[in-house]
Amino acid sequence: MSTGTGWVAARVRVVRIFGAEDVRRVVSMPMAIEGMRQAFLDLAAGNFVLPARQVFGDGAVLVMSTYHTPTRTAVVKKISIDLDRDPAIRALLIWTGGEQIVADGTVITTLRTGAVVGLATDLLAPADATRLTLIGTGGQAADQVRAVLAVRPIAETMIAGRNPDRARALAAALTDEFPQVKFISGTNIDRAVAAADIICCATSTSTPLFEADALPERVHVNAIGAFRPTMRELPRSLLASADLVLVDQREAALEESGEIIDAVQSGALSPDSLVELGTALTTHPQPTTGRTVFKSVGLGPQDWAIARLLSQSP
Template sequence: MRIFTAEDVRRTVPMPAAIDAVREAFRELRAGAFVLPPRQVFGDGAVLVMSAYHAPTRTAVVKKIGIDLSRDPAIRATLIWTGSEQIVADGTSITTLRTGAVVGVATDLLAPRDAARLTLIGTGAQAADQVRAVLAVRPIAETTVCGRDPDRAKRLAGSLAEEFPEVKFAVSADLPEAIATPDIVCCATSTSTPLFAAEDLPERVHVNAIGSFRPIMRELPHDLLTTASVVLVDQVEAALEESGEVIEAVDSGALPRESLVELGEALETPPQPTGRTVFKSVGVGPQDWSVANLLSQS
């Protein structure tokens, strides 16, 4: 058995490698290479169990996640990967890394090629990897960090500025102002009510949302989903089980289910986005498998 701590995961799998691995995993998911059981949910979402089996290599991954929104980090997880050997790894670091990576894949598909301005909403454990992923695929020059706690936002911006000295980082407490001009917006919060109004966004912008993971949670406004030129999801079935904003829009009839585009499909036939675009992720097992697979090869 090999054991990987959070530090081991970070040292072994840099963000660009994670993006490439997650991209390939979604291509394989589209091609039918994975057996993907439904996510198990216990205690009204307090404990989640995710798994995936990769048929071509006969390898599997299982991740147990404990979620408590009152603590920091809210997510604590352990991952087990089985193949020719067994790996036990810190699932918290893998979760933030692979969630950032899938945002990198989606941003690379949908965001303007010349995107230079990013706004990040949220300062929790997932936030930094959202920035790392976007910076890996777009020439971002300016990033604005918004959060409920100004001190946390300043600390996060300061830490990221040290990591990416070529990027200008700023902190804003005025959310409508912060989302008025960016090319890309990343939402990583646990809110149950939409963070902003669609009318506050530029006419040309890509929005990623990864924070809400229960049907009662919503980061995005209804009219953004119903007017976006592309609404991309990691998996339609998962989104309709767990994404509050997608469930509401589809159930209302304003967003036809068939208009949702799965990431694997978009990689096969890239969409031609115009105006505003959205990527909503709730996470699927092949993302975890892809990072664990890289660990197994190290």
């Protein structure tokens, strides 16, 4: 089996193979964001069959799947997670429909996670936002920045991480990619969030990264790193005081998001106050002068959206 895009003969049908570079070549971030928009509208319309993800080895291995009823297409993704490894997430994706696709699920996971953040940011962040803060320097980090830059006129980005060398290296790499943006690195999170218009959290922490008092009165916060009930990136005080808390899916957030679970169990947040992204896309929330939050734990339709774009490529 080759590592690049190719065709493998089989008795029944042909399989297309997309390596990481192939996925990046075919699917740009703006394309991914628009694909994500349609996928979440379809999710809200009930067009996906979405089984609960299977979890093995105390979260070391996950299997996610979804079926899109109108097109009779399906995606299955197997993920292995090791937080001591870089990248922590490694995955393989299989698409079935008019043809079969096998693709690098690692790059699809970072791309689709960035794209859903771009979609939520476009929906909720101030239209004139120019200052972005990224907390985290792992495998998900760069696509968080790419996604926000695709939807807002960001002029300055602060990258904050525990390891100053990794933060500097990421800032340097993104400077080469986006020379029009000023990138700054550091380790002081409170200083990094104090003047931000948009904040992206992409860490594996089990304790909140900051307190609500450290944030500006008007800010949009994305959080994608905590995917287990024991993990928390956001403080309870932020979720309790935010004008709007957006989630990819209410049921998934209540089962998997440590910060959402904590806030609900403490009584600081009502489950009924959580707004699903697909619903928000149809109701168009009113602009706010306060704080908004988007919490994502990841759903199969996000993988389906990227795989569909791959299936449509020549």
